[in-house]
Amino acid sequence: METLSRLWILFDYRCPNWDKIVFTSPTPDIHSFHPNISEAFALLGISDKIKIIDKPARYAQVIEPIQCIKPREKVFAECTSVYDRIASAVQIPEDYGPLKIYLSRAHLPKAKLNEAGLEWFDNFFRRNGFSVIYPEQLSLAETIRAIRGAETVAAMSGTLPHNMLFAKEGATLWILEKYATSNNFQPSINIIKRLIVEAVDCNAMIWPVSAGLGPFIIYPNRIFRSFAKNHGLKGAEAWNEKKKKRAIQQFIRLYRRHYCRKTT
Numbered sequence: 001m002e003t004l005s006r007l008w009i010l011f012d013y014r015c016p017n018w019d020k021i022v023f024t025s026p027t028p029d030i031h032s033f034h035p036n037i038s039e040a041f042a043l044l045g046i047s048d049k050i051k052i053i054d055k056p057a058r059y060a061q062v063i064e065p066i067q068c069i070k071p072r073e074k075v076f077a078e079c080t081s082v083y084d085r086i087a088s089a090v091q092i093p094e095d096y097g098p099l100k101i102y103l104s105r106a107h108l109p110k111a112k113l114n115e116a117g118l119e120w121f122d123n124f125f126r127r128n129g130f131s132v133i134y135p136e137q138l139s140l141a142e143t144i145r146a147i148r149g150a151e152t153v154a155a156m157s158g159t160l161p162h163n164m165l166f167a168k169e170g171a172t173l174w175i176l177e178k179y180a181t182s183n184n185f186q187p188s189i190n191i192i193k194r195l196i197v198e199a200v201d202c203n204a205m206i207w208p209v210s211a212g213l214g215p216f217i218i219y220p221n222r223i224f225r226s227f228a229k230n231h232g233l234k235g236a237e238a239w240n241e242k243k244k245k246r247a248i249q250q251f252i253r254l255y256r257r258h259y260c261r262k263t264t
Contacts, residue, residue, distance in 0.1 A: 001069055001185050002069075005067065005082055005083075006066070006068065007021070007044070007046075007082045008076075008079060008081050008082055009063070009065040010046065011082070012081075020050075020051040020059075022053060023050070023052050024052075024053055024054070025054055035139070039140040043086045043140070044082070044086060044089070045089075071185050071188070072187070075188040075191065077192070079192060080165070080192055086144070087144050087166045090148075092148055092149060096145060096149035097149050098146075098149070098150065099151045100130045100131065100150060100151065101130060101133050101153055101154070102126075102130040102133065103154070103161075104118065104121070104134055106121075106122050107137065113254070114213070114214035114215040114254060115156075115216045115218055116216070116219075116246075116247040116250045117219045117247060118156070120218075121156070124235055127235050128233045128235070131146075135160065147164065147171075148166060148168055151171065152172040153167065153171060153172065154174040154175075156175075156176045156178055157175050158178070161173060161183070161186055162186065164189055165193065169193055169194045169195075171193070171195055171196070172195070173190070173196065173198075174197075174198050174200065175197065175199040176200060177202060177203060178202065178203045179216065180205050181211070183211075200227040201221065201223045202220065203216060203218055203219075204221065204247075206248070206255075209258075214254070215255060215258070217247045217248070219239055219244070219247065220237065220239065224236060
């Protein structure tokens with residue numbers, strides 16, 4: 001969001017001639033990047049222009065494009081050009097599906113440790129006809145195909161819904177809120193893509209926690225069960241006391257590990 005969106009300038013008619021796209025990195029080897037980053041450059045057709053530097057360098061002229069999105073402040077229309085060009089470079093059959101997908105965090109190591117209840121939501125959406133997608137296991141092109149081919153996308157809150165930058169305008173997005181507030185970037189994405197968005201609370205906020213660190217309890221609370229009923233989704237029963245107790249125990253154990261300092 002902060003860096004890739006700056007490439008809007010490459011596709012703007014006012015952009016002067018440019019020779020290199022320079023990024024700073026601890027390592028100068030582009031192949032050490034995550035494959036999806038390299039794939040994004042390839043889909044944009046700029047792989048041969050990328051220059052990675054890990055020490056001071058001098059150039060005749062340097063242009064630093066402005067950031068297209070500033071959370072809860074402003075968003076520029078040019079932002080979409082980068083993501084639209086990436087998505088348009090991916091071949092997507094007209095009848096490509098599935099029409100309903102759920103973007104899951106359940107296979108992310110950090111999420112598996114800190115977010116109790118993820119597997120329940122995988123099973124819930126799978127039983128209701130959604131294809132459960134694990135984006136970290138897919139290439140960028142495969143993720144884009146899944147999102148652009150879907151009419152309804154459901155995702156746990158965080159960075160996963162940011163992938164809707166690659167969605168068709170007007171797509172439906174259900175955001176399952178695991179935290180007390182929404183992610184700073186998401187409202188801008190919802191607006192510029194004209195998404196039809198419903199955010200539904202599905203968390204138990206016992207004590208205040210860091211949005212990036214957690215831990216979280218994610219479960220079918222009363223609000224989520226009402227949401228499921230309104231959309232004809234089956235199987236959103238309340239957890240029994242044993243399952244609730246186990247989730248609370250996990251939360252307390254992780255909370256102490258993350259936030260409680262030992263004193264002597």
